[in-house]
Amino acid sequence: MASSDGNKNTEPWGGFDDNIIQGTGSAVIDMENMDDTSGSSFEDMGEMHQRMKEEEEVAEEAEATEEETGEDGEFLGMKGIKGQLGRQVADEVWQAGKRQASKAFNLYANIDILRPYFDVEPMQVRNRLIESMIPIRIIHFPQKIAGELYGPMMLVFTLVAILLHGMKTSGTVIREGTLMGTAIGTCFGYWLGVSSFIYFLAYLCNAQITMLQTLSLLGYGLFGHCVVLFVTYNVHFHSLFYILWLVVGGLSTLRMVAALISRTVGPTPRLVLCGTLGALHMLFLLYLHFAYHKIVEGILDTLEGPNMPPIQRVARDLPVVATAAMNAVNATVKTLGVILQSQ
Amino acid sequence: STMHVPTAAPKPNIFAGLSDVSISGDIPVEGEINVPVGTPIQDKEYSTLDEPVKDTILRDLKAVGKKFVHVMYPKKSSALLRDWDLWGPLLLCVTLALMLQGGSVNSKEDGGPQFAEVFVIIWFGSVIITLNSKLLGGTISFFQSLCVLGYCIMPLTVAMVVCRLVLLGGSWRFSFIVRLIVVTASFSWSTFASTAFLADYQPPNRKALVVYPVFLFYFVIGWMILTV
Numbered sequence: 001m002a003s004s005d006g007n008k009n010t011e012p013w014g015g016f017d018d019n020i021i022q023g024t025g026s027a028v029i030d031m032e033n034m035d036d037t038s039g040s041s042f043e044d045m046g047e048m049h050q051r052m053k054e055e056e057e058v059a060e061e062a063e064a065t066e067e068e069t070g071e072d073g074e075f076l077g078m079k080g081i082k083g084q085l086g087r088q089v090a091d092e093v094w095q096a097g098k099r100q101a102s103k104a105f106n107l108y109a110n111i112d113i114l115r116p117y118f119d120v121e122p123m124q125v126r127n128r129l130i131e132s133m134i135p136i137r138i139i140h141f142p143q144k145i146a147g148e149l150y151g152p153m154m155l156v157f158t159l160v161a162i163l164l165h166g167m168k169t170s171g172t173v174i175r176e177g178t179l180m181g182t183a184i185g186t187c188f189g190y191w192l193g194v195s196s197f198i199y200f201l202a203y204l205c206n207a208q209i210t211m212l213q214t215l216s217l218l219g220y221g222l223f224g225h226c227v228v229l230f231v232t233y234n235v236h237f238h239s240l241f242y243i244l245w246l247v248v249g250g251l252s253t254l255r256m257v258a259a260l261i262s263r264t265v266g267p268t269p270r271l272v273l274c275g276t277l278g279a280l281h282m283l284f285l286l287y288l289h290f291a292y293h294k295i296v297e298g299i300l301d302t303l304e305g306p307n308m309p310p311i312q313r314v315a316r317d318l319p320v321v322a323t324a325a326m327n328a329v330n331a332t333v334k335t336l337g338v339i340l341q342s343q
Numbered sequence: 344s345t346m347h348v349p350t351a352a353p354k355p356n357i358f359a360g361l362s363d364v365s366i367s368g369d370i371p372v373e374g375e376i377n378v379p380v381g382t383p384i385q386d387k388e389y390s391t392l393d394e395p396v397k398d399t400i401l402r403d404l405k406a407v408g409k410k411f412v413h414v415m416y417p418k419k420s421s422a423l424l425r426d427w428d429l430w431g432p433l434l435l436c437v438t439l440a441l442m443l444q445g446g447s448v449n450s451k452e453d454g455g456p457q458f459a460e461v462f463v464i465i466w467f468g469s470v471i472i473t474l475n476s477k478l479l480g481g482t483i484s485f486f487q488s489l490c491v492l493g494y495c496i497m498p499l500t501v502a503m504v505v506c507r508l509v510l511l512g513g514s515w516r517f518s519f520i521v522r523l524i525v526v527t528a529s530f531s532w533s534t535f536a537s538t539a540f541l542a543d544y545q546p547p548n549r550k551a552l553v554v555y556p557v558f559l560f561y562f563v564i565g566w567m568i569l570t571v
Contacts, residue, residue, distance in 0.1 A: 111477065118475070118478040120552070121552075150478075154555060154556065161563050161566075180460045181463075
């Protein structure tokens with residue numbers, strides 16, 4: 001039985017000491033997750049017991065090898081790395097490495113870091129969705145912005161689904177890449193990129209807002225986009241889109257702008273920050289409508305047509321000039337090849 | 344018979360006295376004993392290593408088939424979760440991706456990305472849903488959730504086959520309505536089946552938060568099937 005806590009080594013050269021490997025495994029102490037049993041004495045007891053058993057096995061193995069090679073003198077125990085000693089060294093190295101790797105993994109790849117931002121109830125999400133369309137006029141003291149990531153993430157994914165629907169029904173053809181990749185890239189790029197940019201501007205303009213709050217604010221602002229795009233991808237009237245763009249887009253922009261104004265001091269910083277955010281938000285909706293949904297005017301006409309299906313992928317027409325140029329290039333290359341071959 | 348009782352005196356190694364504890368047989372002892380399940384599984388693996396390959400494959404296929412049956416008739420059973428495996432989801436995913444790819448009318452440019460699209464959507468979407476349910480306080484493990492979500496794609500694969508057959512004949516308008524109905528039915532079946540398995544492992548007031556991404560996931564897959 002080991003006499004003291006730290007000395008569990010059975011190697012003559014004094015193996016890897018457990019005291020070197022420090023740290024409790026987590027830098028974030030989250031008191032809510034007390035169902036994690038890593039601190040309980042029962043789990044520790046089991047782990048210590050297992051480790052003591054391992055040490056005993058290693059000790060038995062060491063004794064057995066010493067008995068085998070004992071007659072030839074202890075110098076034979078150092079019979080190169082291929083001997084029993086080498087194997088035990090490799091084993092110790094592996095155990096120590098594994099323990100360190102698992103501790104590092106628990107420290108950095110712990111999704112518990114994000115857990116507080118997903119702590120919401122369905123009622124709260126619903127209320128926040130509705131509130132994102134209602135601008136609040138209080139600008140003399142900071143408005144409360146919820147720091148939550150579930151709602152924004154779900155809204156981004158919903159936007160991706162709506163974009164996909166829009167692209168498919170309009171027959172958009174993406175040449176370099178996939179439809180899904182484009183949709184995901186656009187939506188996530190907007191959410192993360194513009195949030196970071198607004199946070200950077202807020203830092204420059206001395207606004208009291210954290211990165212989490214910009215992510216959350218912008219994410220909930222996408223609710224208006226989702227509604228507008230869902231309606232206008234199915235009902236193809238230009239004027240309806242412009243009205244919805246102004247009204248719905250405008251309301252959600254005003255909500256975000258009011259929240260930012262309440263946290264900024266001074267007319268110029270306010271103007272810069274809110275102007276940028278408003279412009280980007282409204283222009284994004286415009287871009288999404290026109291770039292990802294080429295309104296095929298013929299769809300409305302062909303609903304009565306005999307053979308044309310209402311939903312069909314329509315290829316874009318290559319410009320005539322490009323086709324002619326390609327043909328010319330092909331012809332010259334062919335003639336060159338023939339000339340070279342005949343020589 | 345003697346009984347050694349660990350003394351209350353503080354020791355540097357509190358586990359030193361534990362090995363001396365022995366309790367005589369006729370004194371009832373309360374409490375639970377948890378045996379770490381390391382050794383029995385190892386024995387099982389060693390014993391199945393020598394069997395012919397055909398047995399292994401047949402056993403795995405039977406397990407996969409049993410899970411398919413569970414998905415088709417979703418009752419509240421834990422068999423799908425206890426012995427999770429990812430063969431079924433892989434099979435379904437590849438079948439779906441191949442069939443969706445072969446259905447595109449246009450040139451090779453549209454055929455290629457579609458296989459990768461479907462593959463990435465299914466696996467990436469499942470990972471996101473699993474992470475989301477874990478972050479919301481779910482007690483299900485990562486691979487169990489992947490297993491459930493993958494197996495519940497089966498109604499959509501069946502719908503894909505039916506759509507393919509319906510497209511072969513019949514008028515276009517009629518076939519579109521039939522396909523719409525079939526895809527809608529199978530997508531709601533998938534959502535219902537996966538929530539039947541997953542919802543038990545969530546805190547009760549947050550079930551809606553977990554169901555919505557699952558709904559979105561199967562909706563996207565259903566939409567891809569319908570518009571191919």
